[in-house]
Amino acid sequence: MGITVNNTRPDTAKVILVGEMMDGSFDARVMAETDVPYTKYWDNELEQRIIYLHPDQEQLASIVAALNEGRLSLDDLQNFGSSDGGTSDLPI
Template sequence: MNMTVNNTTSDTTRVMLVGEMQDGTFKAKVMAETDVPYTPYWEHLVEQRMIYLQPDPDQLQAIVKALNERRLTLDQLQDFGGAGGGQSELPV
């Protein structure tokens, strides 16, 4: 099932920060692009990526669930989004 998620727009520049933890789980948070740290955001982090998507809270929860259930990979998620607005169809 696909889910339509808004991409980042130039007037809001909100992004989704996604992190893979050492235990193999994922966390995510929507924040202003300027608030994304250059250092790890979460403790026990293996990797974090900034994705140009603006999911609502329910969509964010569904994305994290799909990552944790391995129905979506971080590499696949990175292929979605954009800074110019519009929408992305995520296979969540």
């Protein structure tokens, strides 16, 4: 089973900011690429990464659940997406 998620398009430039927290959990927000902070977004994060996907809220919840349940790694997630539009098929 998988989900098809829109990639970032140049005319909208929405991305996912994904954070791995100190307790091993993950959180994510969809935001404009220009709004991504250069500092920590979450107080208790270990790291944050930008993923060039533009999911709807249901898809974002599925991505975060897959990260938290270990069905998807942050490294694998970063292999998906594009800034040129189109879609990505995530194996979750």
